[in-house]
Amino acid sequence: MLAGIRTRDLRKVYTSPPPLASGGGFGFGAARGKGKKQPKAEIVALDGISLEVSPGEIFGLLGPNGAGKSTTVGVLTTRVRPTGGQAWIGEHDVWGEQVAVKRLIGVVQQRPNLDFTLTAREILLFHGAYFGVDSKTRGEHAEKLLDRFKLTDRADQMVRGFSGGMMQRLSIARAMMHDPQVLFLDEPSAGLDPQTRLLLWEIIREYNQSGKTILLTTHNMEEADALCQRLAIIDHGKNIALGTPAELKASVPGGYLLRLRFGQHSPEMLQRLQALAGVREVRPNNDHSADVYADRGGSLVGEIANLASGAAVELCDVHISEPSLENLFLHHTGRSLRD
Amino acid sequence: MNWTTFLALLGRDAHVARRNIVPLLLQTFLQPMMFVFVFGRVMVSSGYMPAAYKSLLLPGIMAISMVFTGVWAVAMPLIAEFQFTREIEDRLLAPIEISWLAIEKVIFGTMQALVAGLVVIPMAWLLLRPVEFNLHSPLRFAWVTVLVALFSACGGLALGCSVSQTHIGLMFSMVLTPMIFFGCTYYPWSALAHFPILQKVVLINPLVYASEGLRGTLVPQFPHLPVLAVLIVLTAFDALFLAVGLRQFHAKAVS
Numbered sequence: 001m002l003a004g005i006r007t008r009d010l011r012k013v014y015t016s017p018p019p020l021a022s023g024g025g026f027g028f029g030a031a032r033g034k035g036k037k038q039p040k041a042e043i044v045a046l047d048g049i050s051l052e053v054s055p056g057e058i059f060g061l062l063g064p065n066g067a068g069k070s071t072t073v074g075v076l077t078t079r080v081r082p083t084g085g086q087a088w089i090g091e092h093d094v095w096g097e098q099v100a101v102k103r104l105i106g107v108v109q110q111r112p113n114l115d116f117t118l119t120a121r122e123i124l125l126f127h128g129a130y131f132g133v134d135s136k137t138r139g140e141h142a143e144k145l146l147d148r149f150k151l152t153d154r155a156d157q158m159v160r161g162f163s164g165g166m167m168q169r170l171s172i173a174r175a176m177m178h179d180p181q182v183l184f185l186d187e188p189s190a191g192l193d194p195q196t197r198l199l200l201w202e203i204i205r206e207y208n209q210s211g212k213t214i215l216l217t218t219h220n221m222e223e224a225d226a227l228c229q230r231l232a233i234i235d236h237g238k239n240i241a242l243g244t245p246a247e248l249k250a251s252v253p254g255g256y257l258l259r260l261r262f263g264q265h266s267p268e269m270l271q272r273l274q275a276l277a278g279v280r281e282v283r284p285n286n287d288h289s290a291d292v293y294a295d296r297g298g299s300l301v302g303e304i305a306n307l308a309s310g311a312a313v314e315l316c317d318v319h320i321s322e323p324s325l326e327n328l329f330l331h332h333t334g335r336s337l338r339d
Numbered sequence: 340m341n342w343t344t345f346l347a348l349l350g351r352d353a354h355v356a357r358r359n360i361v362p363l364l365l366q367t368f369l370q371p372m373m374f375v376f377v378f379g380r381v382m383v384s385s386g387y388m389p390a391a392y393k394s395l396l397l398p399g400i401m402a403i404s405m406v407f408t409g410v411w412a413v414a415m416p417l418i419a420e421f422q423f424t425r426e427i428e429d430r431l432l433a434p435i436e437i438s439w440l441a442i443e444k445v446i447f448g449t450m451q452a453l454v455a456g457l458v459v460i461p462m463a464w465l466l467l468r469p470v471e472f473n474l475h476s477p478l479r480f481a482w483v484t485v486l487v488a489l490f491s492a493c494g495g496l497a498l499g500c501s502v503s504q505t506h507i508g509l510m511f512s513m514v515l516t517p518m519i520f521f522g523c524t525y526y527p528w529s530a531l532a533h534f535p536i537l538q539k540v541v542l543i544n545p546l547v548y549a550s551e552g553l554r555g556t557l558v559p560q561f562p563h564l565p566v567l568a569v570l571i572v573l574t575a576f577d578a579l580f581l582a583v584g585l586r587q588f589h590a591k592a593v594s
Contacts, residue, residue, distance in 0.1 A: 118351075130433035
C-alpha cells in the first residue's frame with residue numbers, strides 16, 4: 001500500500017519550553033525574552049503549513065534553524081500536537097488514528113535518541129519486535145541493515161560508546177527496520193562525513209525505488225538538489241516556495257548574488273546598476289546596501305566599482321555568492337539564512 | 340490494544356533488568372536486609388526493644404521495601420529516558436497508544452515491588468527467628484500486597500514524569516523520606532494517639548495504609564486500621580496516582 005503525506009493549514013504555537021519532542025533545532029532563547037517573570041511566551045512554530053507529498057516521492061523541507069521543519073515532522077509523526085490544522089499519512093488522520101499512522105511511518109529525529117541500555121543489534125531487534133516483525137525476519141533484517149550501514153563489527157556493543165556518525169547511521173537503520181511506507185528523516189546527514197553522506201544518499205534512493213515515500217529536512221542545498229524530487233522552503237513556520245529543485249533555482253533571477261555596501265547610494269545609481277549587462281534585479285536594503293541578482297558574478301565587480309566612482313559614491317564592500325540555497329532563501333525572504 | 344507490541348515493550352524492560360541484575364538485586368535486597376538486621380536483631384537482642392517488636396516491624400519493612408523499589412523502578416528510568424537524549428522516543432513511536440507504554444512501566448514496576456516485598460518475609464524469617472506470622476487470610480494479604488505494589492509503581496510514574504533529573508535528590512528527601520517516617524512503618528498508627536493532630540495528618544500519607552494493611556493481614560495481633568478501609572483507600576490512591584501519572588506522562592511525551 002502506497003502512502004503519501006498531506007497537511008492542511010498546520011499551526012503550532014508553543015506556550016512552554018522546550019519543544020523536546022519536536023526533535024530540537026528550534027531557536028527558543030532569543031524569542032523568550034528576559035525572564036521567568038514574563039507571562040507565558042508564545043512561540044509560533046508553524047503558521048499555516050499546507051503540503052501535499054505524493055506516494056513514492058522524495059520530498060524535502062528546506063529552511064534555516066527554527067523555521068519549523070522539525071515541528072512539521074513532529075506533527076506528522078504524532079510527536080507534536082498541532083494547535084490547528086490537520087495532517088494525514090495515506091488515508092489516516094495523524095491525530096485521529098495515531099496507531100495506524102505509527103505503523104506506516106519510520107522516523108529519524110534530528111538528535112540521535114537511541115536506547116542506551118541496549119546494544120546496536122538489540123536496538124534493531126526490539127524495534128522490529130515493537131512492530132510485530134517475527135523473530136526470524138527480525139534477525140535477518142537487522143543483519144542486513146547492520147551490514148548496509150557498516151555497523152556489523154560494532155553490532156554487539158552498547159551504543160553509549162558510539163561516535164555521533166555511528167549513532168546517526170544506527171538511527172536510520174532502526175527507522176527502516178519495520179520497512180515503513182513513509183520515512184521521515186530530520187537532517188539525516190548532519191554529523192556524517194562526506195563518504196557516509198554519499199552512502200546515505202544511495203540508501204535513501206534505493207529505499208525510494210521500492211515505492212516508499214520519503215520526507216527529509218535539510219538546510220543543505222546540495223543534499224536537497226541531489227535527493228529531492230520536490231522541495232518546500234519554510235521560514236517562520238510558513239511555506240514560502242514550492243517546486244522541483246530546478247524550478248526553485250530558476251526562480252532566483254540570474255542565480256548569482258552580489259551584496260553591495262555603499263557609503264550612501266542614490267536611486268539614480270541603482271537604476272544604472274540595473275542597466276548593467278547580466279543584472280536581473282536590484283534590491284536596495286537600506287540607504288547603504290543593495291542586493292544585485294545577476295547571471296554573472298566576479299566579472300560585474302569592476303563595472304560596479306566604475307559606476308560607483310563615476311557617481312561619487314563610495315563602494316565599501318562587495319560579497320559575491322554563487323547560485324545557492326542561500327540566494328534562493330534571500331530572494332524569497334529578504335533575509336539571510338544566517339540572520 | 341496491541342498485545343504484540345505491549346509484550347515486546349515488557350520484553351525490553353525485562354531484558355534491561357536481566358542485564359543489570361546485580362545492581363538491581365543489591366538495590367532491592369540490601370536495604371530491607373539492613374533494616375531487618377539493625378531493628379529486628381541488634382535492637383532486640385541488645386534488649387532496647389521487646390522481642391515482639393520484630394513482628395511489629397516486619398510489615399513496615401515490607402511496605403518500605405515495596406515503595407522504594409516500585410518508585411525507583413518506574414521513576415528513575417523515566418526521568419533518564421525523558422531527558423535530553425529522549426531514549427524513550429523509539430518506544431513512543433511503537434504502534435500502540437502511548438498510555439500503554441506508561442502502563443507497561445507500571446506493570447513492570449509492580450512486579451519488581453512485589454518481589455521486593457515478598458522477599459522480606461523469608462529474609463525476616465531467616466534473620467529474626469522466631470517471628471509470629473498470623474496469616475489468617477492469605478487472599479486478603481495478597482490483595483493488600485498487590486495494591487501496595489501497584490501504588491508504589493503508579494507513584495513512581497507520577498513522580499518520574501513530574502520531577503526533572505536535577506530534582507531527584509529533592510524527590511527523595513522531600514517526598515519519600517517524610518513518607519517513610521510518618522508512614523506508620525516503625526510503629527502502628529494507634530501509637531500516634533498521643534499526637535492527635537499528627538495522627539489525623541498522616542492519614543494523607545498512602546504509606547500509612549500500606550503498612551497498616553500489611554500489619555492487619557500479616558501480624559493482626561498488633562493494633563491496625565480496619566483492613567477493609569485500607570483496601571478501599573489503597574484502591575483510591577492507586578487510581579489517583581495512575582490518573583496523575585498518565586496525565587504527566589502525556590504532557591512529557593507529546594509537545
